[in-house]
Amino acid sequence: MKINITLFALFLMSLGTLVSKAQTQNLYSFSAETIVGDTINLSVYYGKKLMVVNTASYCGYTSQFTQLEQLYNQYQSNDFEIIGFPCNNFGNQEPNSDSAIYEFCTSNYNVTFQMMSRIDITTGNISPIYNWLQNESENGVLNAPVTWNFHKFLIDESGNLVNHYPSQTLPNNPAIIDWILSPSVITNTLLTNNLSEVSVNYSNRSLLISGINSAKSNAIVNVFDVTGKQIATFSKIIGNNLIVELGTLKSGIYITRIQLNEQTITRKFFVEQ
Numbered sequence: 001m002k003i004n005i006t007l008f009a010l011f012l013m014s015l016g017t018l019v020s021k022a023q024t025q026n027l028y029s030f031s032a033e034t035i036v037g038d039t040i041n042l043s044v045y046y047g048k049k050l051m052v053v054n055t056a057s058y059c060g061y062t063s064q065f066t067q068l069e070q071l072y073n074q075y076q077s078n079d080f081e082i083i084g085f086p087c088n089n090f091g092n093q094e095p096n097s098d099s100a101i102y103e104f105c106t107s108n109y110n111v112t113f114q115m116m117s118r119i120d121i122t123t124g125n126i127s128p129i130y131n132w133l134q135n136e137s138e139n140g141v142l143n144a145p146v147t148w149n150f151h152k153f154l155i156d157e158s159g160n161l162v163n164h165y166p167s168q169t170l171p172n173n174p175a176i177i178d179w180i181l182s183p184s185v186i187t188n189t190l191l192t193n194n195l196s197e198v199s200v201n202y203s204n205r206s207l208l209i210s211g212i213n214s215a216k217s218n219a220i221v222n223v224f225d226v227t228g229k230q231i232a233t234f235s236k237i238i239g240n241n242l243i244v245e246l247g248t249l250k251s252g253i254y255i256t257r258i259q260l261n262e263q264t265i266t267r268k269f270f271v272e273q
Contacts, residue, residue: 026159065109082113207244
């Protein structure tokens with residue numbers, strides 16, 4: 001049997017592209033419009049655990065806004081965030097405009113986590129984010145079709161889909177809390193401290209960590225890229241600062257883990273070319 005080498009090569013290239021897409025695309029590939037009309041790149045959530053939930057104002061599960069807000073308030077300091085996406089695809093239970101949804105959420109449930117502009121999930125112009133969330137061919141992990149409001153997706157610190165829970169699972173379910181409190185997939189440590197006085201700045205191919213004071217002699221620093229690969233460790237001390245020599249980095253978001261005696265501090269920093 002003869003094989004057309006050109007067509008076979010094209011097939012292999014196409015297959016490689018599909019495999020690469022399933023393996024490499026993550027939540028940070030997307031941007032979204034907030035409920036007040038701003039556009040944000042979801043890469044701002046790098047280094048944080050994230051719950052993505054579709055919401056509705058007139059649903060039997062609408063009271064879950066209370067648990068969502070409580071969860072957010074309790075675990076935000078653990079680098080945990082929630083994003084709410086209103087949609088009207090299930091029972092026509094979110095017919096309101098963005099401004100009306102915003103007023104409803106803030107007035108009735110004191111919502112402070114990030115709410116986004118209303119989207120389509122199952123019909124019409126399906127949100128690219130939810131196309132990724134629901135299809136294994138896009139997220140490389142699992143198929144998870146949304147069947148009703150308040151379906152919950154969990155995203156890890158590298159932007160990868162981890163798990164999902166149906167509407168009836170409360171936001172404060174013990175399995176969800178255990179996941180929030182589990183070690184970071186990037187740094188493999190818990191966020192046990194979040195000292196605001198410690199700052200991290202990248203310039204001239206090095207990382208300057210300030211505000212360590214007398215704990216500097218016991219400091220261990222690791223730097224990770226978006227995939228979780230360790231790219232540098234602590235280098236030298238100058239005064240009350242730690243200097244980490246990094247060389248040339250690509251544009252993007254990085255995270256550093258700073259261990260000071262019994263404390264662990266994580267910080268994000270950005271590299272722009």
